Amino acid sequence: MSDLAMTTAAEPDGAPRIAILDILRGIAILSILFMNINDMGASLYASFDDFRHLGWSATDQVAWWLRQVLADGTARCLLEMLFGAGMVILTDRVATKASGWAIMRRYYARNLILFAFGLVHIFILLWPGDILHTYGIAALVAFLFRRLRPRWLIVIGLSLAVLSLTLGGYFGYYQTLQTRAQVVAIQAKVTAGKPISAVEKKTLTKDAEAKQKRAKAKAKSKADIAAEDAARTGTFMTWAAMQWHVIIELESNFLEILFVWEASSVMLIGAALYKMGILQGRWSRPFYLWLTAIAYAVGISLRIWGGLALTAPPGTGPHLAPMAYEVARLAMTLGHVGLINLLAMTGFGAALLRPFVAAGRTALSIYIAQTMICLWVLYPPFMLGLYGKMTWGPLMVTAFIINALLLIGANLWVKRFDIAPVEWAWRSLVEGRVLPWRKRPRAVRDPDPDAGSAARPALA
DSSP states (O other): OOTGGGOEEEOTTOOEEEHHHHHHHHHHHHHHHHHHHHHHHSOHHHHHSOGGGGOOSHHHHHHHHHIIIIITTHHHHHHHHHHHHHHHHHHHHHTTTSOHHHHHHHHHHHHHHHHHHHHHHHHTSOOTTOOHHHHHHHHHHHHTTTTSOHHHHHHHHHHHHTHHHHHIIIIIIIHHHHHHHHHHHHHHHHHTTOOOOHHHHHHHHHHHHHHHHHHHHHHHHHHHHHHHHHHTTSOHHHHHHHHHHHHHHHHHTTHHHHHHHHHHHHHHHHHHHHHTTTTTTOSOHHHHHHHHHHHHHHHHHHHHHHHHHHTSOTTSOOOSGGGGHHHHHHHHHHHHHHHHHHHHTSHHHHHHHTHHHHHHHTHHHHHHHHHHHIIIIISSTTTTOOTTOOOHHHHHHHHHHHHHHHHHHHHHHHHHBSSOHHHHHHHHHHHTSOOOOBOOOGGGOOSSTTTTOOSSOOOO
């Protein structure tokens, strides 16, 4: 068992913190910049279609493959798991003080405020890739299942998470191959001068229409990338208008439903892993060793397979690998959880990980700071104007430098203050009072996180 797992602290509103969960959260929130910076410093549309648009030198390919195998989606997945764990911690903490409906009202209010923060992040700070609003909605769904036993949380969460295997496998792979085989057979009959039925004619017509749609989509994608490049290197108005355009287009395609589906399913898995003590390091070292080895073996294999499919020449599909994306993402994330807990069980590893406690305690502020640095300083045309001037390699190096500075800043902050700025604003709104944020003398700290709380339970 990790010593870090049992190290706790308390926020100004009395909310308890567990160090190993803060470490996981800190690593996750810093890692998410490696996934976002390419959309902040180069075309977001290119991420959906032509990732080579950002550059494809040998260095870029190494950077892209490392990102694809080790990080793609795992930071988001780990945050979703921790959100589920936080749901259990927060609701269990007040369960003896409030009724079920009171807990629900408080938890829903907390996440609706988070949802509002996400809207500010999207529409004012102009980051289309915001996750706060998605988590605020997904938490409302996950909350309904919070009292289930771990095995049922895992069954429901995994069933929802891997449904893409069934749907994607049928519509994306099997049906495509079946239609292609039918078209080849019909065209062979036409070539041989044999008559074809009305159903076969309809199949050929649908296939032609599908090819036209794909060609139009490809042309639109290229036009979107060119328009984004032009707008985001123009003026403040063209830059802001393009960000709004991207936001509106993403939402109009109903992608939010998929994002909420993904987040809520993984939150349930995270809640189960917390109830079982896996996230917070309560199992043995051999367990985490096996967890790390098996999860990485599955995850890395699937990630390489998926990467080969993404980099395959056009027209060589359909590929099965993309259907296994969610399985690969979950496996890689569990591998990271296992490895971090293994490190926390050693003296050297604990010392190495300890700075990330501060990042976990200031995660929300770090997330907003990443946006401010990238979208409002480095890449916009009205500031440094570095948009489109970095390829994959330099983008990943830039993300590393920004994260290093934010990690240092987080550790300096927690030495003087009990709570980070954005967290302070969020929890003050939840509490309905202005929380203190300066570091309090240790002598006056209440060792019981719940002691001295207001009559109304605090969820933070």
